[in-house]
Amino acid sequence: MTAGSEPKDAERLLRDATAMLDGHFQLASGKHSSSYIEKFRLLEQPTQTEALCRMIAEWARPLGAELVAGPTTGGIIISYEVARLLRVRSIFAEPLNGGRAFQRGFTIAPGERVLVVDDVLTTGGSVREVLAAARTFGGNAIGVAVLVDRTGGTADFGVPFFACLTVDLPSYEPEQCPLCADKVPLKVT
Numbered sequence: 596m597t598a599g600s601e602p603k604d605a606e607r608l609l610r611d612a613t614a615m616l617d618g619h620f621q622l623a624s625g626k627h628s629s630s631y632i633e634k635f636r637l638l639e640q641p642t643q644t645e646a647l648c649r650m651i652a653e654w655a656r657p658l659g660a661e662l663v664a665g666p667t668t669g670g671i672i673i674s675y676e677v678a679r680l681l682r683v684r685s686i687f688a689e690p691l692n693g694g695r696a697f698q699r700g701f702t703i704a705p706g707e708r709v710l711v712v713d714d715v716l717t718t719g720g721s722v723r724e725v726l727a728a729a730r731t732f733g734g735n736a737i738g739v740a741v742l743v744d745r746t747g748g749t750a751d752f753g754v755p756f757f758a759c760l761t762v763d764l765p766s767y768e769p770e771q772c773p774l775c776a777d778k779v780p781l782k783v784t
Contacts, residue, residue, distance in 0.1 A: 612640045614637040616631045617631075620782050634669045634715055647742050655681065670713040688725045703729055706735050711729065716744045722741070723752070737754060741759070
């Protein structure tokens with residue numbers, strides 16, 4: 596990382612944007628958690644968003660990406676901003692038939708160097724779907740980067756990985772959630 600791009604800086608940027616929340620949340624994965632990263636609160640703040648995306652771009656620059664791809668919905672803006680900073684093309688993958696696919700005429704040239712960028716990593720499902728979609732075109736996945744890694748650093752996609760901020764925020768299946776057991780009101784994200 597470069598000066599000014601330490602994990603504490605990423606956390607400060609997220610907190611300044613009121614994007615780090617505490618409570619009882621149902622995540623997009625269906626799991627429950629006492630913490631939630633509301634990326635759309637971050638996206639209200641172009642300055643903080645650009646600073647975090649710049650951290651990703653600086654990490655990714657040596658990888659030689661020719662294309663940045665992200666999943667819908669939150670990943671679109673983040674991947675676009677990283678692509679803009681790297682001065683390469685940006686595309687996104689949308690849900691299709693239980694996975695994700697590049698639609699709207701998006702293509703990837705065989706061997707094209709693809710960086711996959713997303714917002715918040717919880718289970719890695721969206722990232723894996725974008726990687727699979729890129730590989731169906733013959734794209735060469737060269738790395739994965741996210742704003743926040745909720746897995747505590749356990750994610751492995753078989754390519755270089757970067758997170759602006761890595762946190763270990765436990766998440767639970769609903770039937771094993773201690774917050775549900777304590778009857779804490781649930782907020783669906």
